[in-house]
Amino acid sequence: MSANKLYITMIVLLGACALIAGCGDETVAPPVAEEAPILPPQNFVSEAQSASVILTWDANTQGHLLGYNVYRSDGGQLDVITLLTPTPITETTYEDFTVVQGAGYRYRVTSVSRIHKESQHVMVDAVVHEPGAGIEGKGKQIKF
Numbered sequence: 016m017s018a019n020k021l022y023i024t025m026i027v028l029l030g031a032c033a034l035i036a037g038c039g040d041e042t043v044a045p046p047v048a049e050e051a052p053i054l055p056p057q058n059f060v061s062e063a064q065s066a067s068v069i070l071t072w073d074a075n076t077q078g079h080l081l082g083y084n085v086y087r088s089d090g091g092q093l094d095v096i097t098l099l100t101p102t103p104i105t106e107t108t109y110e111d112f113t114v115v116q117g118a119g120y121r122y123r124v125t126s127v128s129r130i131h132k133e134s135q136h137v138m139v140d141a142v143v144h145e146p147g148a149g150i151e152g153k154g155k156q157i158k159f
Contacts, residue, residue: 050079053126055134056107061122061141068120068141070109075126075134082127085109086136090119103127114143 056072070085082103086096099111114120120143123136 050128050130050132051077053077053080053128053132053134055137056083056124056126057137059122059124059137059139061139063114063141063143065116065143066112066114068111068114068122068143070111070122070124070139072107072124072137074107077126077128079128079130080126081129081131083107083109084125084127084133085111086123086125087111088121088123090121090142093121096123114141116143118143 054075054077056075059070059072062069062071072083075083082105083100084103085099087099088094088096100109109124111120111122120141121138122141123138125136126134
């Protein structure tokens with residue numbers, strides 16, 4: 016077989032293969048179901064203890080909830096936000112034992128969906144007082 020005939024035969028075979036396989040047709044991927052937006056937690060409250068801060072909130076009842084992320088800013092550096100929960104937690108309570116007496120903190124919590132989308136955050140402030148200071152250590156959700 017000469018080189019020209021071999022070349023033409025290969026082109027014809029490749030063209031036939033493309034027609035059979037649907038090459039050249041626009042293939043559209045099936046639509047992916049959109050997930051409803053995940054809602055933020057509600058009724059976020061802090062309670063400062065002498066050596067910790069206890070955070071609580073109402074459960075998100077959406078079916079696509081994976082869990083919650085908890086963040087903290089130190090009183091002097093509110094623009095520096097630290098994630099306290101490396102993976103979303105499923106509980107509606109979190110206790111922060113890494114606090115210092117006399118220091119103020121701002122906490123944020125978000126709901127996280129199964130596809131790892133986060134809700135808007137809600138915030139609460141807490142000040143850790145010395146034991147017996149006679150100061151109320153509860154904080155309520157900050158509204159914007």
